[in-house]
Amino acid sequence: MSGGSQITPLKKRRLATLLAAILTVVISPAPKASAGIGMIEAHVVSLRNNHGQVICTLFTPSDKFPDESQKGMTMAVPIENKQATCRFNNVRYGNYAIVAFHDENHDGEFNQNWLGMPKEGFGFSDNPGTLRKPVFNDAKFIVNQAVVQVTIKLNYWS
Numbered sequence: 300m301s302g303g304s305q306i307t308p309l310k311k312r313r314l315a316t317l318l319a320a321i322l323t324v325v326i327s328p329a330p331k332a333s334a335g336i337g338m339i340e341a342h343v344v345s346l347r348n349n350h351g352q353v354i355c356t357l358f359t360p361s362d363k364f365p366d367e368s369q370k371g372m373t374m375a376v377p378i379e380n381k382q383a384t385c386r387f388n389n390v391r392y393g394n395y396a397i398v399a400f401h402d403e404n405h406d407g408e409f410n411q412n413w414l415g416m417p418k419e420g421f422g423f424s425d426n427p428g429t430l431r432k433p434v435f436n437d438a439k440f441i442v443n444q445a446v447v448q449v450t451i452k453l454n455y456w457s
Contacts, residue, residue: 337442339387341449343399346381346420351403353378355385355451358396364435365398365423375402396438397424399451412457420453429454 343353357372358364376383378401385399400409401420410418421429427437440449 335392337390337392337444338446339385339390339395339397339442339449340446341385341387341397341399341424341451343383343385343401343422343451343453344381345422345452345454346378346383346401347453347455348403349378349381351378351401351405352376353383353385353399354402354407354409355387355397355399357387357390358398358435360394360435360439362435364396364438365433375407390442392441392443394439394441395424396435396440397449397451398438399423399453401453401455417456420455422451422453424449424451426450426452429456 339357341355343355346353352375354373354375356368357370358368359370362368362370372387374385374387376385385397399422400417402408403419404410409421412418423433423438424440425438427433440447
């Protein structure tokens with residue numbers, strides 16, 4: 300062959316590898332968004348002051364609502380302008396409920412008086428009445444999209 304270059308076996312392998320890499324990128328489907336995973340933004344409103352913090356706990360149907368969450372999905376967030384937002388990330392689609400309280404003295408505990416009456420503000424997702432202890436279905440909501448927004452209005456008994 301005159302005036303041309305030969306394709307050696309090494310060059311053929313490199314060319315084949317390059318073509319395979321290009322085809323893999325071109326033919327592969329785009330990465331899919333995480334189907335079935337969302338985020339919950341719980342907006343806690345009607346706080347009586349900006350003291351302390353808000354503590355939110357996320358419950359699944361299998362938890363002991365409203366007393367004990369097996370998943371340990373509890374967070375404390377700061378208060379601004381008498382409101383706070385708890386964000387739960389990477390939550391699987393399904394039914395959930397949230398309990399929130401205003402930890403005014405910043406001790407991490409839901410304080411009650413000697414009769415068991417709340418000394419700090421509290422509330423639940425879906426805002427059921429507070430004259431009786433709610434069950435999970437009273438406060439449940441569905442996570443079935445990327446971002447679910449919930450508003451929790453706090454109640455004060457003292």
